[in-house]
Amino acid sequence: MRGIIRQSSRYLSTLKPTIKELLSNPPQVESLITASGHIKSIRHGKTAGFIDVSDGSSHSNLAVVIKKPDEVLPKLQLKLGQSVNIKGSWIESKGTQPYELVYNIDDQSHDIAIIGDVPETYPIQKKNTTMQNLRQLPTLRHRTSTLASILRFRSFLESKFMEFFNGRQFIKVSPPIVTSSDCEGAGEQFRIESLTKLNDSQKEPEDFFFGKSAFLTVSTQLHLEVLTLSLNRAWTLTPCFRAEVSNTNRHLSEFWMLEAEMCYITELNQLTRFTEEMIRYVTQAVKDSNDDSPGNGIDLINSRFSREEAEKMKQRWDSILTEKEWPSITYTEAIEIINRVMNKGRSKNRLTWGDSIQTPHEKWLAGEYYKSPVFITDYPKAEKPFYMLTSNSYSEDKPTVACFDLILPEIGELIGGSLREHNYQKLLEDIEEKDMNKDEIEWYLSTRQNGTVPHGGFGMGFERLVAYLSSMDNVKDVIPFPRVSQSCSC
Amino acid sequence: MRGIIRQSSRYLSTLKPTIKELLSNPPQVESLITASGHIKSIRHGKTAGFIDVSDGSSHSNLAVVIKKPDEVLPKLQLKLGQSVNIKGSWIESKGTQPYELVYNIDDQSHDIAIIGDVPETYPIQKKNTTMQNLRQLPTLRHRTSTLASILRFRSFLESKFMEFFNGRQFIKVSPPIVTSSDCEGAGEQFRIESLTKLNDSQKEPEDFFFGKSAFLTVSTQLHLEVLTLSLNRAWTLTPCFRAEVSNTNRHLSEFWMLEAEMCYITELNQLTRFTEEMIRYVTQAVKDSNDDSPGNGIDLINSRFSREEAEKMKQRWDSILTEKEWPSITYTEAIEIINRVMNKGRSKNRLTWGDSIQTPHEKWLAGEYYKSPVFITDYPKAEKPFYMLTSNSYSEDKPTVACFDLILPEIGELIGGSLREHNYQKLLEDIEEKDMNKDEIEWYLSTRQNGTVPHGGFGMGFERLVAYLSSMDNVKDVIPFPRVSQSCSC
Numbered sequence: 001m002r003g004i005i006r007q008s009s010r011y012l013s014t015l016k017p018t019i020k021e022l023l024s025n026p027p028q029v030e031s032l033i034t035a036s037g038h039i040k041s042i043r044h045g046k047t048a049g050f051i052d053v054s055d056g057s058s059h060s061n062l063a064v065v066i067k068k069p070d071e072v073l074p075k076l077q078l079k080l081g082q083s084v085n086i087k088g089s090w091i092e093s094k095g096t097q098p099y100e101l102v103y104n105i106d107d108q109s110h111d112i113a114i115i116g117d118v119p120e121t122y123p124i125q126k127k128n129t130t131m132q133n134l135r136q137l138p139t140l141r142h143r144t145s146t147l148a149s150i151l152r153f154r155s156f157l158e159s160k161f162m163e164f165f166n167g168r169q170f171i172k173v174s175p176p177i178v179t180s181s182d183c184e185g186a187g188e189q190f191r192i193e194s195l196t197k198l199n200d201s202q203k204e205p206e207d208f209f210f211g212k213s214a215f216l217t218v219s220t221q222l223h224l225e226v227l228t229l230s231l232n233r234a235w236t237l238t239p240c241f242r243a244e245v246s247n248t249n250r251h252l253s254e255f256w257m258l259e260a261e262m263c264y265i266t267e268l269n270q271l272t273r274f275t276e277e278m279i280r281y282v283t284q285a286v287k288d289s290n291d292d293s294p295g296n297g298i299d300l301i302n303s304r305f306s307r308e309e310a311e312k313m314k315q316r317w318d319s320i321l322t323e324k325e326w327p328s329i330t331y332t333e334a335i336e337i338i339n340r341v342m343n344k345g346r347s348k349n350r351l352t353w354g355d356s357i358q359t360p361h362e363k364w365l366a367g368e369y370y371k372s373p374v375f376i377t378d379y380p381k382a383e384k385p386f387y388m389l390t391s392n393s394y395s396e397d398k399p400t401v402a403c404f405d406l407i408l409p410e411i412g413e414l415i416g417g418s419l420r421e422h423n424y425q426k427l428l429e430d431i432e433e434k435d436m437n438k439d440e441i442e443w444y445l446s447t448r449q450n451g452t453v454p455h456g457g458f459g460m461g462f463e464r465l466v467a468y469l470s471s472m473d474n475v476k477d478v479i480p481f482p483r484v485s486q487s488c489s490c
Numbered sequence: 491m492r493g494i495i496r497q498s499s500r501y502l503s504t505l506k507p508t509i510k511e512l513l514s515n516p517p518q519v520e521s522l523i524t525a526s527g528h529i530k531s532i533r534h535g536k537t538a539g540f541i542d543v544s545d546g547s548s549h550s551n552l553a554v555v556i557k558k559p560d561e562v563l564p565k566l567q568l569k570l571g572q573s574v575n576i577k578g579s580w581i582e583s584k585g586t587q588p589y590e591l592v593y594n595i596d597d598q599s600h601d602i603a604i605i606g607d608v609p610e611t612y613p614i615q616k617k618n619t620t621m622q623n624l625r626q627l628p629t630l631r632h633r634t635s636t637l638a639s640i641l642r643f644r645s646f647l648e649s650k651f652m653e654f655f656n657g658r659q660f661i662k663v664s665p666p667i668v669t670s671s672d673c674e675g676a677g678e679q680f681r682i683e684s685l686t687k688l689n690d691s692q693k694e695p696e697d698f699f700f701g702k703s704a705f706l707t708v709s710t711q712l713h714l715e716v717l718t719l720s721l722n723r724a725w726t727l728t729p730c731f732r733a734e735v736s737n738t739n740r741h742l743s744e745f746w747m748l749e750a751e752m753c754y755i756t757e758l759n760q761l762t763r764f765t766e767e768m769i770r771y772v773t774q775a776v777k778d779s780n781d782d783s784p785g786n787g788i789d790l791i792n793s794r795f796s797r798e799e800a801e802k803m804k805q806r807w808d809s810i811l812t813e814k815e816w817p818s819i820t821y822t823e824a825i826e827i828i829n830r831v832m833n834k835g836r837s838k839n840r841l842t843w844g845d846s847i848q849t850p851h852e853k854w855l856a857g858e859y860y861k862s863p864v865f866i867t868d869y870p871k872a873e874k875p876f877y878m879l880t881s882n883s884y885s886e887d888k889p890t891v892a893c894f895d896l897i898l899p900e901i902g903e904l905i906g907g908s909l910r911e912h913n914y915q916k917l918l919e920d921i922e923e924k925d926m927n928k929d930e931i932e933w934y935l936s937t938r939q940n941g942t943v944p945h946g947g948f949g950m951g952f953e954r955l956v957a958y959l960s961s962m963d964n965v966k967d968v969i970p971f972p973r974v975s976q977s978c979s980c
Contacts (some may be wrong), residue, residue, distance in 0.1 A: 014755050014763045018659050018722050034513050036754045037722075046609040056721040056751065057659055066588060083941040095638050116912070116942035129572055139933050140940060151721060155662040162652055169508050176971040177729045187559070190681045190699070190708065209680070209733055209743070210978035216682065216706075223980070227970055229642060230632035231546040232508050232527075239667045239729065243684040243699055253699070254668050263525045263545065264506050265775035273504045353585040422606070443629050443980035451528050451573040451607035463685050480717055481666040487701035488670050490713070490933035 007316040007397045012150060018057035026090070026099050031107055033090040035062050035101055039290030040141060041126055042073075049073050054085065057188075059302040063093060063100040066112075072105050076112055081124055081143070083116040103371050103434050131477050138489050149476050153286075156296050158237065160285040161258065164278055170233040170260065175220035180212055181441055188242045189215040216241035219459055220259055221386075222444045225420060227274060228261035228385075228455060229447055230413045237462060249474040250411065250464060254483040258465075259435060261420075261457030268391070268402045269328075271456045272375045275406055276326050279465075281374070283320045287384050299469055313471040319409060320373060328375035330393065331357070331400065334365060341369060353398060354380050359412040365407035377404040385431045389419035389456075411468055417458025424448035508547035516580070516589050522599055523580040525552050525591055528633060529572050531616055532563075539563045543574065546638045549792040553590040562595050566602055571633070573606035621967050628971060628979050639793030640968050643776075643955050646786050648727065650775040651748065654768055658752065660723040665710035667729060670702055671931055678732045679705040679977035706731035709751055709949055712877075712934045715910060718751035719937055719946060725750040727952060735975045739964040740901065740954060746957075746974040751910075752948030758881070758892045761907055761946050762865045763934075766816050766894055769863070769904075769955075773810045776959060790960055792867055803961040809899060810863060818865035819977075820883065821847065821890065824855060831859060843888060844870050849902040867894040876920045879909035892946075901958055907948025914938035965973060 014368040017025075019037055027033055037055035049066030057099050064086055067073050078084075086101060088110050093100035104109050124143050141147050165172065178192060194209035217223075220238055228234045242255040262277075265271060289296030297317070301310045329337070341348050343362050351357075357376065364376045378391040381399040388401035397454070403418035421427045427448055431438055463475040477481035481490065507515075509527055517523055527545035539556030554576055568574075576591060578600050583590035593600050596951040614633050631637050636939040655662065666683060684699035708726055718724045750768075755761060768840050779786030787807070791800045819827070825841050832854050833839050841847075847866065856864045868881040868890040878891035879950075893908035897954035911917045917938055921928055928935070953965040971980065 010726070012765065014760055015658070015723070015752055020659055028807050036943065057723070081941045084941045088505055113813055114939070115944070116938075118940050139716045139937055143941075144718060151663055151717065152661050154664075159652055159656055168505070168511060173641055173644050174644075174729075174746055175746060176730070176978075178973050178974060178978055179980070180941055181980060189680045190684055192682050194680055210973070211976040212978060214978050223971060226629045227632060227641065230638050232506070233547070239664075250848060254666060257665055261507055270657055271502055277504065382967045406665055429523060435779055447629055448606075450606070450608050450612060451633075453526065453573045455603070465609060481713060483666060483668050483700070485699060486701040486703060488666075488668055488704050490669070 002299070007250065010440065012064065018061045019053065019055045020060065022062065022090075023058075023097055023099060025062050029090060029479060030096070030100075031064075031090050031091055032087065032376035032439075033087060033101060034087045036085050036115070036371070037083070039078055039080055039084060040145075042078050042080065044069050044073055051078060051210055054145070056143075056150070059145060059149055059299050060097060060412065063095050063097055064088065065100055067104045067106075070347060072103070079113075079118055079120040079122065080126065081122040082114050082242055085111070085113045086158060087111040087201070088334055099128070103165035111241070131472075131474060135476060135482070137288045142480065147302045148299050150470055150472065153296075153300050153470055154478060156289070156299075157282055157286070157466060157469070158263070160282040161227065161235075161237065161278075163285075164281045165235045165260070168233065169229045170235045170262075171227075173224065173227050173231070173236050175227065175236055176236065177217050178210070178214050179211070179217045180214055181222060181444070188244055189218055190243055191215050192242050218242050219257060219424045220457060221225065221261070221457065222441070224259050224261045224457065226444070226447055229261055231449070232264070233260075233262045235240075243485075246379065249476070250461075250467075251486060252372075252463060252475055252479060252482055255475070255479065256462040257459050258462050259457060259459040263453050265419065265456050266454050268377055268404060271458065272328055272377070272406075272421065274402050274414055274456055275375075275417065276373075279406075282465075282471065283317050287317050287321065288313075309471055313469070314410045316409075316471060317469060322372055324372070325376060326373045327370050328377060328404075330378040331377070332375055332378065332393075332398065334361075334376050337369065339363070354382065361404075361428075362407045362412035363410060365405045367414075369410070372416075373409070374407050375404045376407060378401075378402055379405075384418070386419050386434045386436060387418075389421045389429070404458075408468055411464060414464050414468065415458050417456065417462040419454070419456035422448055422452045422454050424452065493560070509543065509545045510547035510550065510551045510612055512552065512580075513548075513550050513587055513589060513674050518900055519580060519582055519589075520864060521580050522577065523591060524575060524577045525554075526575050526605070527552065528575070529568055529570055529574060530635075532568050532570065534559050534563055535562065538868070541568060542637075542772075544635070546633075548642070549635060549639055549789050550587060553587055554578065555590055555592045557592065557594045557596075562593070565642050566834070568604075570616060570670070571608040571612040572604050573607055575601070577601040586896060588925055591695065600872065619927045621682075621962075621964060625966060632970065634794045637967065639790050639955070640960055641970065643786075643790050644952075644968060646789075646927065647772055647776070647956060647959070649770045651725075651727065651768075653773045653775075655725045655750070658723065659751075660725045661717075661721045663714065663717050663721070663724045663726050665707070665717065665728065666757055667707050667731075668700070668704050669707045670700070670704055671714070671934070673890040678734055679708055681705050681771055682729050683725075683926065702872050707730050707835035709747060711751070711947065711949060712931070714751045714947065716934070717936055718753055718938055719941070719943060722754070723752045733975075734903065737974055739966070740951075740957075742969060742972055743975060745950050745965070745969065746952040748952050751945060753943045753945045755909065755946050756944050758867055758894060758909055758946070761909065761948065762818055762867070762894050762896075765864075765865075765894075765905055765948055769896070770809060771806050772824070772955075773959065777807050777811065801962055803959070805898075806958060807886075809861065811864055814862070816863045816865060816868060817860050818894075821866055821870065822868070822869040822883075822888065823868050824851075827859065844872065846873065852895075852897045852902035852973060854902060856897045856902075864897050865894045866897060867892075869895075874908070875928060876924045877908075877917070878927060879911045880916075894948075898958055901954060904954055904958065905948050905950040907946065909944070909946035912938055912942045912944050914942065 037053040040052040040054045043050040049069035051064045052061035054061045088101040088103040237258045286297040378400040381401045391400040391402040406415035466478040514738040527543040530542040533540040541554045541561035542551035544551045578591040578593040600926045727748045777789040871889040881892040896905040954970040
């Protein structure tokens with residue numbers, strides 16, 4: 001009967017308990033326990049040695065007390081970064097953690113074994129280093145408390161999104177990564193080719209495998225719309241790819257995009273309210289989290305962040321969770337406010353209707369003017385992709401579309417969304433107006449001829465949200481192996 | 491205060507309720523309700539018309555009763571596939587569903603509006619069609635009850651995996667899709683190139699963007715190992731890509747792979763037991779599911795499957811949930827059993843130690859001999875990739891590695907996993923023995939010099955599990971837009 005799931009066992013799985021499990025569901029005091037992890041610190045006290053061991057399961061290190069340090073420590077040759085197995089007595093502690101492990105060389109059942117050694121040059125030391133330096137160590141940087149906590153936090157957030165969408169009858173789907181269409185028409189696609197050549201083919205190399213040119217998706221929106229028309233509500237969290245050469249702290253060539261689409265909405269306001277509900281939901285979960293699941297807010301705060309960094313994070317959470325509904329202004333109103341207040345009416349830097357609202361404007365609007373997340377809606381049609389529905393405020397003079405950007409203080413745009421044009425004839429006109437190749441997206445167009453329904457949705461760069469909520473400066477530090485121009489190290 | 495999450499509202503979100511929500515959390519009887527969806531069937535009875543409306547939120551259609559059908563139906567010109575908004579009275583019903591919507595033309599508040607029409611040739615009709623035919627309709631096939639239920643089921647399963655891993659302290663991570671390494675060394679990678687040419691570069695086209703050749707990942711295992719060494723336990727569910735030319739019912743060029751790695755395991759048996767626990771967990775969740783979340787087992791059974799198909803599904807669930815622990819045999823034992831029992835000792839078809847165990851053998855072992863999922867462990871080293879740990883039963887005569895395949899009845903291999911070689915020197919020897927380019931995976935090798943720990947893990951083609959549990963014959967029907975050789979339709 002060993003194969004039956006044993007829910008009654010102390011630790012849920014058949015694996016050795018993690019340090020997190022040991023600390024949160026402690027074994028009996030005085031029992032003999034083996035714990036494993038990497039050495040994070042070593043201190044030689046007068047009557048005892050102290051080593052901190054971490055296995056990455058939470059921010060909490062296991063404190064190990066070494067009796068007779070003068071005798072034991074020189075013999076063991078412990079170094080930061082080594083992986084160790086330690087067998088000792090589990091006792092109550094007066095330190096940071098309620099329990100600790102005691103190693104006594106005179107107890108035959110106790111043992112410290114180095115499983116994996118490190119070279120003298122092991123680069124992850126206790127002293128602080130910069131995130132930029134750590135990026136040069138792609139295989140070791142997640143051994144730091146901070147970056148390990150960011151990975152746990154990212155995982156926690158993903159769970160909370162799943163919970164949010166499950167509770168609202170959204171189906172998680174997997175639209176294709178390889179596509180023959182260019183969703184945004186921005187020409188920033190990667191093309192893929194197979195090295196497996198078909199013997200009898202005379203085609204061009206890139207045409208070999210799929211029978212036509214194929215690209216990596218820049219957004220799954222068009223495919224997601226198709227699925228949503230069958231499922232009512234759908235969402236996805238998938239990798240997207242953009243060959244952007246610009247190297248900033250908010251762009252990646254490979255990033256994860258959270259996209260959602262929903263049917264039977266007719267007002268932009270339904271979409272912005274839903275978006276607000278979603279971001280509030282996950283932020284509240286971060287703030288309310290207790291220590292039961294890895295990667296929650298407490299875990300993040302207790303990781304190696306400084307007190308200042310923790311305060312900044314908590315302020316960001318609170319600004320999202322403001323009692324007041326987030327303000328929503330139109331693009332036209334935003335231009336007026338920027339000209340009147342930010343530019344103080346001066347003609348220099350004055351924005352004209354139709355100009356882009358730049359990131360500094362966005363940061364000012366959310367960070368200084370509203371001190372809150374803010375929606376900007378109804379942008380000029382000329383600035384936006386072909387698939388957006390005409391806005392209620394559309395005029396020949398100022399042609400606008402029913403879209404929004406969610407702007408956050410300090411980082412600017414987090415989410416962009418719109419109602420989609422669901423009328424075949426109008427969508428066709430938009431495609432012709434934008435000079436797009438109709439044949440290439442005939443499949444998408446056809447959904448408007450087969451029981452079309454009003455719908456809308458949005459996309460969010462997942463790394464931007466992770467970085468914002470964890471107060472990290474660069475999206476490169478919230479994805480395990482960042483890919484940008486001229487960098488694909490392993 | 492509109493922006494604050496209103497948990498108390500009848501339907502959780504600010505969106506219009508889905509048909510599923512209406513049926514599971516019904517409004518007051520006799521109230522005026524608007525429902526939206528696609529027409530699935532139309533029937534003209536003597537005293538009433540009946541139309542079934544589905545919005546894809548569950549297997550349950552909304553039944554709409556049309557009073558005065560002789561007057562109303564000819565005027566409305568309803569057709570299968572049209573999207574409609576129907577305003578009517580919500581009443582209790584004696585039909586399949588406990589409630590229905592009544593449309594009465596004499597009631598001024600009632601209304602039926604066609605939102606989206608369909609052409610006369612609308613191809614999704616009530617009569618059954620084959621899955622193969624539906625594949626020719628990539629944008630419409632998920633309007634069928636069966637394929638919509640499969641998408642909901644896939645989403646449900648993904649949630650359950652999240653739940654399983656969260657409960658066992660595994661961190662969900664996002665290893666890179668673009669990589670400069672070939673994990674399996676099988677030469678089935680897609681290469682990617684940017685169409686954005688850097689002006690001052692004299693490099694070859696494929697080198698432009700990342701500064702070196704870059705590929706789509708065939709398995710994230712190597713990167714996942716790196717992260718696991720920092721987090722103790724990690725898992726992922728990501729797209730993987732293989733340029734396999736073979737077009738079978740169990741292969742895709744783009745598929746989703748669930749991979750998990752865990753530290754501090756030293757026996758293969760820990761890995762197989764964990765795998766068994768995982769598959770049992772999600773299958774039990776499917777079997778136990780009530781109707782609260784979309785995509786559960788009941789939803790699947792109640793979709794358009796025939797009774798035979800539903801029975802087959804339930805048998806598969808039960809064979810996974812067998813009371814007995816799943817058998818585990820070594821490769822050597824498997825060869826012996828196949829020769830003795832399957833081949834009845836005849837010399838024809840006799841397998842010699844070192845031969846591959848083929849899919850028909852696997853299906854026979856699991857389906858006929860054990861009538862149960864079965865683990866085959868300790869395969870010959872020569873058959874397997876470089877990274878596997880030497881097995882306990884290794885001999886010079888029969889060199890084996892500590893690996894396993896999980897074999898299911900009817901489909902064969904579902905999961906493959908192994909303990910990983912964590913000793914630097916031995917791994918280096920394996921790399922040299924396999925004639926691999928050491929420089930290319932120096933980054934991976936280096937983890938064995940920096941606090942290495944014993945670890946292991948496995949990978950599972952997600953579509954294979956979805957297809958098995960839902961009793962679908964072809965993985966192409968459990969992924970929304972299948973990509974295979976010569977096929978990338980949109």
